[in-house]
Amino acid sequence: MENLIVDFMWMQLLVNSLALGSFYALIALGFALIFGVTRTFNLAHGELILLGGYISYFLFKGEGIHILWTLPPSMLALLGAALVLHAILRRVREPYELNTLVVTFGLALVLQNAMLVIFTADYRLIGHGRQFFLESLDAYVSDTQITVFLTSLLATLSVHFLMRKTFLGKALRATIQDREAARLAGIHVDHMTLIAFGTGGALIGLAGPLYAQTTYLHPFGGSEPTLLAIIVSIFAGVGRTRGLLLGGWLLGTIESATVFFLGGSWREVVSAMILIGLLLLRPEGLWSERSKPGREA
Amino acid sequence: MLWPLFVPGGDLYCRVLGWSFFFAALALAWNILALTGSISIGHTAFFGLGAYTSALMSHYTHLSPFICVILGGASGMVYGALWHFVFKPLRGARFALATLASVEIPRVIVDNWEGLTFGSLGLVGIEAFPGVQPGGMDLSPGESLKSQYYLLLFMMASYLLIHHRAVRSRWGWAMRAVREDETAAGSIGVPVHRIRFCAVTFSAVLTGICGAVYSHLMGLIEPSLVFSLHLSAMPLVLSIFGGRYQIAGPVLGSLILYPLDQLFFHAWFPSAHAALYGLVIVLTLIHFPSGIGTWLQKKLT
Numbered sequence: 001m002e003n004l005i006v007d008f009m010w011m012q013l014l015v016n017s018l019a020l021g022s023f024y025a026l027i028a029l030g031f032a033l034i035f036g037v038t039r040t041f042n043l044a045h046g047e048l049i050l051l052g053g054y055i056s057y058f059l060f061k062g063e064g065i066h067i068l069w070t071l072p073p074s075m076l077a078l079l080g081a082a083l084v085l086h087a088i089l090r091r092v093r094e095p096y097e098l099n100t101l102v103v104t105f106g107l108a109l110v111l112q113n114a115m116l117v118i119f120t121a122d123y124r125l126i127g128h129g130r131q132f133f134l135e136s137l138d139a140y141v142s143d144t145q146i147t148v149f150l151t152s153l154l155a156t157l158s159v160h161f162l163m164r165k166t167f168l169g170k171a172l173r174a175t176i177q178d179r180e181a182a183r184l185a186g187i188h189v190d191h192m193t194l195i196a197f198g199t200g201g202a203l204i205g206l207a208g209p210l211y212a213q214t215t216y217l218h219p220f221g222g223s224e225p226t227l228l229a230i231i232v233s234i235f236a237g238v239g240r241t242r243g244l245l246l247g248g249w250l251l252g253t254i255e256s257a258t259v260f261f262l263g264g265s266w267r268e269v270v271s272a273m274i275l276i277g278l279l280l281l282r283p284e285g286l287w288s289e290r291s292k293p294g295r296e297a
Numbered sequence: 298m299l300w301p302l303f304v305p306g307g308d309l310y311c312r313v314l315g316w317s318f319f320f321a322a323l324a325l326a327w328n329i330l331a332l333t334g335s336i337s338i339g340h341t342a343f344f345g346l347g348a349y350t351s352a353l354m355s356h357y358t359h360l361s362p363f364i365c366v367i368l369g370g371a372s373g374m375v376y377g378a379l380w381h382f383v384f385k386p387l388r389g390a391r392f393a394l395a396t397l398a399s400v401e402i403p404r405v406i407v408d409n410w411e412g413l414t415f416g417s418l419g420l421v422g423i424e425a426f427p428g429v430q431p432g433g434m435d436l437s438p439g440e441s442l443k444s445q446y447y448l449l450l451f452m453m454a455s456y457l458l459i460h461h462r463a464v465r466s467r468w469g470w471a472m473r474a475v476r477e478d479e480t481a482a483g484s485i486g487v488p489v490h491r492i493r494f495c496a497v498t499f500s501a502v503l504t505g506i507c508g509a510v511y512s513h514l515m516g517l518i519e520p521s522l523v524f525s526l527h528l529s530a531m532p533l534v535l536s537i538f539g540g541r542y543q544i545a546g547p548v549l550g551s552l553i554l555y556p557l558d559q560l561f562f563h564a565w566f567p568s569a570h571a572a573l574y575g576l577v578i579v580l581t582l583i584h585f586p587s588g589i590g591t592w593l594q595k596k597l598t
Binding site (some may be wrong): 041043091092095098099101102103105107108110111114122220223227229230265266269271272273275276279280 | 336338360383384386387389390391393394395397398400401402404405406408409508524526527530533534537566568569570572574575576577578582583586
């Protein structure tokens with residue numbers, strides 16, 4: 001009997017980790033694409049996800065639109081927002097990486113305060129949906145978890161397909177590897193930047209509504225998804241889409257285990273330490289293979 | 298600078314100007330690290346540690362607030378030294394990210410160690426600074442705004458002096474050499490690691506002291522207040538806006554922006570006035586990345 005209960009908990013932990021991990025991969029997808037192609041450290045990433053979440057929340061609660069139908073407007077709106085972001089960041093000077101970090105940090109502050117005025121400081125949640133017991137998995141699963149898992153898988157595989165199997169993807173990957181060489185080969189690097197921002201924005205718009213179903217929305221809650229996106233992106237390495245899924249699942253497992261064994265309040269410390277550890281131990285995660293110093297020879 | 302002596306009333310201006318001195322001091326402290334080229338977006342870690350160390354020491358041991366403030370600075374220094382040793386290989390954007398992440402660790406510990414720190418409820422009734430009588434004047438920062446004004450003015454002036462020394466000394470030249478090219482600086486005999494270590498710990502001590510002073514002036518602190526993104530952003534915005542390559546740049550930034558925020562933006566957008574700082578940093582980096590001080594200087598000459 002005791003054994004049964006233990007088995008049950010492990011399965012539940014696994015299901016939760018997998019769902020949470022897929023959610024993290026989805027959050028990271030937009031960040032990884034924009035960062036990979038354009039070298040932009042977007043610290044306002046989390047705020048943009050919240051924006052998508054709020055759009056979906058108000059369409060859902062106010063207009064009574066089905067949650068899946070709030071995805072297209074959210075994606076469209078965030079695509080627009082990402083293009084605005086691009087228009088601002090285009091004018092940032094060298095050193096580009098550090099300066100975009102500081103500029104988007106400022107934009108995050110602006111967005112936080114704007115959302116505070118527009119959406120007020122109330123905590124909002126779309127809701128977890130139904131929860132039911134799956135005999136085959138021996139664990140409880142919710143509607144949202146299934147939606148998140150499927151959306152994340154679908155989105156990641158689509159981006160992977162786009163990057164690996166299409167001509168556009170080839171051009172994008174060339175831009176990731178070496179901007180100058182790509183330009184010399186006749187690739188419109190500026191178009192690639194625009195496409196990366198647009199697609200990344202749409203992916204952020206896809207993550208937003210699902211964020212609102214999983215976590216409470218609050219105007220100042222954006223720094224957590226930003227950090228999570230950065231962690232998963234560094235873990236995966238630039239330009240490796242499937243790695244995002246793996247990184248998300250791994251992070252999801254670590255966080256679920258932390259919540260399970262230590263309690264929910266320590267989760268943020270664990271993710272902060274993972275980020276610092278990754279920055280120290282996996283610096284190559286931020287650079288593509290070509291441009292890594294010492295590899296050219 | 299001494300006008301509160303003569304102008305009767307004017308409490309609002311006295312407070313706003315006093316706190317703009319405080320944020321100028323914070324920005325000067327931040328800039329000492331920035332002189333080596335490292336942009337930090339996690340200075341609130343030092344601020345919060347300083348505030349909590351000082352407030353808790355005062356709460357449990359009833360030592361004089363002046364001693365507690367120094368202990369607060371020391372706690373900032375310890376964390377700063379830790380930054381140096383752990384973040385040694387990190388530069389630029391990666392260093393900035395690591396500093397952002399490092400705020401979470403003290404914040405969550407303070408938040409959860411309820412037995413010691415009273416958790417997210419925060420600490421109230423922190424002892425105010427006792428009165429002092431320099432040169433026959435009776436100043437008690439706990440009670441009168443004017444005394445608070447002079448305390449903060451004194452604080453900013455001493456930070457400005459330190460910053461001036463930091464920029465003008467051999468150490469300052471070494472820091473700038475490190476900022477421009479670390480390898481080249483090392484090859485001409487600049488002890489790169491020692492310079493970086495001094496910069497980060499110095500900056501951390503001064504920020505910790507700011508946090509400690511804040512806790513005794515406000516009388517209450519809570520984790521979300523002293524470990525906030527806003528407090529990390531303030532020195533960065535004020536310094537970069539004012540001009541981080543100049544001795545008085547951070548002060549200029551603070552004296553322009555903080556009153557603008559408090560006297561105008563606060564009245565127009567009471568709940569979202571902090572957006573001003575975000576907006577300013579975006580515009581600064583795009584239009585005059587070396588700060589308004591340098592920009593003005595170019596215009597005038």
